[in-house]
Amino acid sequence: MTNDSTSSVATEQPLILMEAVEKWYGDFQALKSVNLSVRKGEKIVLCGPSGSGKSTLIRCINHLEAYQKGRIVVDGVSVTDNHKAIDIVRQEVGMVFQSFNLFPHMTVLQNCMLAPIRVRGTSKSEAEATARRYLDRVHIGNQADKYPAQLSGGQQQRVAIARALCMQPKVMLFDEPTSALDPEMVKEVLDTMIGLAQDGMTMICVTHEMGFARQVADRVIFMADGQILEEAHPEIFFKSPQHPRAKQFLGEILAHH
Amino acid sequence: MGYTLDFSVVWDHMPALLWGCLGTLGLALAGMSLALVIGIFGVFARGSHIAWLRRLVIAFIEITRNTPFLVQIFFLYFALPSLGLKLNPTVTAIIALGINGGAYSIEIIRGGVQSIHKGQVEAGLALGLHKGEVFRLIVLKPALRAIYPSLTGQFIMLTLTSSICTSIAAYELTSVAQRIDSDTFRSFEVYFTVTLMYLAISWMLMSAFALISRQYFNYPTR
Ligand SMILES: Nc1ncnc2c1ncn2[C@@H]1O[C@H](COP(=O)(O)OP(=O)(O)OP(=O)(O)O)[C@@H](O)[C@H]1O
Ligand SMILES: [Mg+2]
Numbered sequence: 257m258t259n260d261s262t263s264s265v266a267t268e269q270p271l272i273l274m275e276a277v278e279k280w281y282g283d284f285q286a287l288k289s290v291n292l293s294v295r296k297g298e299k300i301v302l303c304g305p306s307g308s309g310k311s312t313l314i315r316c317i318n319h320l321e322a323y324q325k326g327r328i329v330v331d332g333v334s335v336t337d338n339h340k341a342i343d344i345v346r347q348e349v350g351m352v353f354q355s356f357n358l359f360p361h362m363t364v365l366q367n368c369m370l371a372p373i374r375v376r377g378t379s380k381s382e383a384e385a386t387a388r389r390y391l392d393r394v395h396i397g398n399q400a401d402k403y404p405a406q407l408s409g410g411q412q413q414r415v416a417i418a419r420a421l422c423m424q425p426k427v428m429l430f431d432e433p434t435s436a437l438d439p440e441m442v443k444e445v446l447d448t449m450i451g452l453a454q455d456g457m458t459m460i461c462v463t464h465e466m467g468f469a470r471q472v473a474d475r476v477i478f479m480a481d482g483q484i485l486e487e488a489h490p491e492i493f494f495k496s497p498q499h500p501r502a503k504q505f506l507g508e509i510l511a512h513h
Numbered sequence: 514m515g516y517t518l519d520f521s522v523v524w525d526h527m528p529a530l531l532w533g534c535l536g537t538l539g540l541a542l543a544g545m546s547l548a549l550v551i552g553i554f555g556v557f558a559r560g561s562h563i564a565w566l567r568r569l570v571i572a573f574i575e576i577t578r579n580t581p582f583l584v585q586i587f588f589l590y591f592a593l594p595s596l597g598l599k600l601n602p603t604v605t606a607i608i609a610l611g612i613n614g615g616a617y618s619i620e621i622i623r624g625g626v627q628s629i630h631k632g633q634v635e636a637g638l639a640l641g642l643h644k645g646e647v648f649r650l651i652v653l654k655p656a657l658r659a660i661y662p663s664l665t666g667q668f669i670m671l672t673l674t675s676s677i678c679t680s681i682a683a684y685e686l687t688s689v690a691q692r693i694d695s696d697t698f699r700s701f702e703v704y705f706t707v708t709l710m711y712l713a714i715s716w717m718l719m720s721a722f723a724l725i726s727r728q729y730f731n732y733p734t735r
Binding site: 318320343346347349350351353355357358359360361362370371374375376403405406416419420423 | 630632633635636637638639640641642643646650651654655658730732733734735
C-alpha cells in the first residue's frame, strides 16, 4: 500500500544491518561472513537447502542465537551480548516460528496481551484493544477466548502473527511459517503475510513458497553452507539464477511442486 | 486368643486422635508448601548459568535424597542447637519435610520443565520477556501439569513421612497414638484406627489435588 520510505531512502540508515557476521556451533561454522542490509519497508525472502543457515541467520537478528564475529545493528542498536541492547531489539523485532509456539495455557487473547503488558508496560485495557484489533486483522477475532489447542494449525499461526504484531514491531521475522501446516491452510497464512507486506511492514521470511516470494519480495536471498550466494529480485532469481547451487536448488523445489 | 478387642479406648481418646490428624495435616500442608517453593526455585537455580548455584542445588539434592529422613530431622533438631540455632519441634518438622520433599520435587518438576518444547521459551524471549518471566509465566504451569501426578504422589509420601516427626515429639497423629498406646496398652485398636486415619487423610488430599488440578489446569491440550 504505502511505500513512502523510498523517497527518503538515500539518507536513511538500514533497519537491519549485518556485517561480516560469523557464527559457530562449537567447531561447526553455521554462518560465514554474512552481509545483509534491509531498508525500512523492504521484504526479503530467504531460501536455501536444509542446513544452510537460514534459521540461524534470522535468529541472530533478535539474539536467540549469539554470534561470534562481525556486527548486527537493528534500528541503530548494536545487537551484542549486552542485556539492554537485546531487550530493546527484541521489542522491535517480531518473530513467527514454524511450530507456532502459542502458549497453551493462555487464551488467544491472553497470548496476545502478555508481552505488551509485561514488556511494554501497556495498560490492560489498551493491550486488549490492540490485541482485538490485530486478531480482527488476521480474521480470527471471534476466536479470542479459545485456547490454542482448540484452533487449527492455520488459525494458530495467524494468532502467532497477531501476537507478534501486538508488540508493534518494526520488523517481522518468519521462519518457515507454513512448513508445519496442512496444505489447505497454507493459503490463509500466506494471505495474512501478504496483507502485512502490503501495509508496509519490513519483513524477512524464510520460506520456500515461491508464489509468495514472487508476489511480495523485493529481494530473494539464496543461502547455502552458511553463506549468502545470491541476492536478486524474485523475477530475475527465478528466471535466471546465477550460482550453480541456486540452479540446483530451484530445480529441486520445482520438481517438488 | 486371649486378646479381646476393646475399641472403647479409641473412642475415649477420639478427640486427641482427631487433633492428631489435624496436626499431621498441618505439618503436611506446610511441608508441601515449602517443598513446592524449594522445588520451583530449585529448578530455576538448577538451570542457572551461574555454575556455583547450579552445583549447590545438585549437592543439596544428592545429600537430601541419599540420607535417611530420620537423620535429617535429628540433625536439624539436635545438631543445629550446638551452632546456636534452636527450633521448636513443629517448625523443625516443617522445615525437615519441606527440605526433603523439596529435593525430590526439584527433580520431578525439572522433568516437567524439560518436557516443555524449547520453542515456548524462544517465543517468550522473542517477545521481549526475560528469562525469569518466561519461566514463571510460560513454562511453569504446563510443566507442573505434565508432572502433576508424580508431584502429588510425592506430596502424599511427604504426608506419610510426617509420622517420623514423632521422633522429635512434633505434634502429629503418630505421636498422639504412641502416647495413647503407652497409657492404655491397646496397641491393636489404636494403630488399627490410626491406619484408617492415615488412609482417610491420604484420600482427602488426593481429592483435593484432583480438585485443584481441575481448577488450575483447566485449559485443553490436544
Ligand atoms: N544448536 C545447534 N547446535 C549445533 N549445530 C546446529 C544448531 N543449530 C543448527 N545447527 C547446525 O547449523 C546449520 C544451520 O542450521 P539452520 O537451522 O540455520 O539451517 P536452516 O537453513 O534453517 O535449515 P532448515 O531448512 O532445515 O530449517 C545446520 O547444519 C545445523 O545442523
Ligand atoms: Mg530452519
